[in-house]
Amino acid sequence: MPKISIPPLPLSGLFGIVKPSGPTSMSVLTDIKKLAGKSRLFVDADKLGKPDHSRKNSKKRSRFDSVKIGQGGTLDPLANGVLVVGVGRGTKHLAQFLDCTxxxxxxxxxxxxxxxxxxxxxxxxxxxxxxxxxxxxxxxxxxxxxxxxxxxPIFSALKMDGKPLYEYARKGISLPRPxxxxxxxxxxxxxxxxxxxxxxxxxxxxSLTVDEKQAMETALKSVESEVSLxxxxxxxxxxxxxxxxxxxxxxxxxxxxxxxxxxxxxxxxxxxxxxxxxxxxxGKFVMGETTDEGDISCVPWEVFQKALEGEKDSDANGLVEWERQVLDQLEVIDE
Structure with a gap:
């Protein structure tokens, strides 16, 4: 492949990936961090492959910790699709994706x-x-x-008086209020x-056991007049x-x-x-081809999977496939 113009490195920014159904968002993010922590796109060249001793305590951080990564809205294991990833200063812009369409x-x-x-x-x-x-x-x-x-839903992690709703349902505790x-x-x-x-x-x-059903009914009946499971x-x-x-x-x-x-x-x-x-x-990140101006396509998970399995073919710029695709879809944050 011919050489392409690459912005000054290392980069900060936002990109989307297509999370598969099955793994948690956190495990996907951990895998992405393993790749980004070894990439000159996101890490200073003189820090690549070296542990970070900058922390005051004696613990050594691996090279994977030399890059900051976050995500803009979790997908449960069952779900697949768009997961927005922020790298470096891009992590400061992730909050906007919690309330977006x-x-x-x-x-x-x-x-x-x-x-x-x-x-x-x-x-x-x-x-x-x-x-x-x-x-x-x-x-x-x-x-x-x-x-x-x-x-x-009552089986959710939302808290009421400091206790997750699912605890009320599982233990048969009456809800303090609806x-x-x-x-x-x-x-x-x-x-x-x-x-x-x-x-x-x-x-x-x-199925819920008889005791589990009774516990759930107890929690629900404390705030609902008619409940039948x-x-x-x-x-x-x-x-x-x-x-x-x-x-x-x-x-x-x-x-x-x-x-x-x-x-x-x-x-x-x-x-x-x-x-x-x-x-x-x-938000602006979409699966598949973009249809609206300003939309950004997401990188398929298979691209990262191949890199995690050891695929190392690089182009004239020294970039491997996952780096090329991320660079092509990256919204660079250069503040």
Whole structure:
């Protein structure tokens, strides 16, 4: 490859990666740091490969610690898609991505409610689903569009009086007060794929035990007058799938996609949970090809995976593939 013009090094900036489903955001970030800590793009050449003895204590930091890295909004292990990474002074600009507009694609599987509102959790309740049609789903979507109040799930890490909500649910502790709804904005919400029963998704195998259900009911009944976690239907016959459909939404920061799916299923007189979740946009960073001026494409995770596995072919500039792609999509912060 011919030589290209490279800004003065080392660089600070922001770039997006396409996180795969499975690993945590933190583990992905740790892997990125291993690469960036050995790259002249982000580390002074005279510091590469050398431990940092600058700290007052006697502990030595590895060369990986010579670069500062952060992310602009965690994705759970189930989720894949856009993860914004800040390097160096770019980490100071990550806060803007917590409240920016985000776009998601999510698959809802009807008939089963879980404690986490997604397929990673345990079954809480089974409910009818065969009566639901595409038309009924589309008719219900306007109720969840615009500025809405959204109640976070009780199995979340949000704290009430210093205690995570999931602790109340697991231990059967009465909530001191109702969970405070949040005002969020759903800019757009549409059904983009009616999967029906043509899919390979299934309800989770694990269910809440009798004691776990009682504990959850105790916590919920302390603030809600009508709570029932009893199954309304039995498991479908072997080979029969429950209905599934895909939603596309653009939402404000702080929106719980899982709660939209959970609440929509209730509105349909059913139950439901998330089985796939993809963040396709976070602010200016997007998956795939850019369509709007100012958008920035994300670097596929496979590019970093190959580098972590030892791929070392460099170009005329001495850059390997992951460095070239990051440099091509990097928003440089040179303040």
């Amino acid at each position: 985000k776009e998601y694609y999510t698959t809802c599987l009807l008939g089963c409610e879980t404690d986490s509102y997604d397929s990673e959790g345990k079954r809480v309740r089974l409910a009818p689903w065969r009566h639901v049609t595409r038309e009924k789903v589309e008719a219900a979507l306007p109720m969840f569009t615009g500025e809405i109040l959204q109640t976070p 969970i405070e709804p949040r005002k969020v904005t759903v800019h757009s919400l549409e059904l983009v794929n009616w999967r029906g029963v043509n899919h390979n998704f299934s309800w989770p195998q694990d 009893k199954d309304e239907v039995e498991n479908p016959p072997e080979g029969e799938n429950a209905l599934a459909f895909v939603l596309k939404m653009r939402v404000s920061g702080g929106t719980y996609v899982r709660s939209i799916v959970h609440d929509l299923a209730h509105c349909l007189n059913s139950a439901g949970h998330v089985v796939t979740l993809t963040r396709s946009r976070q």
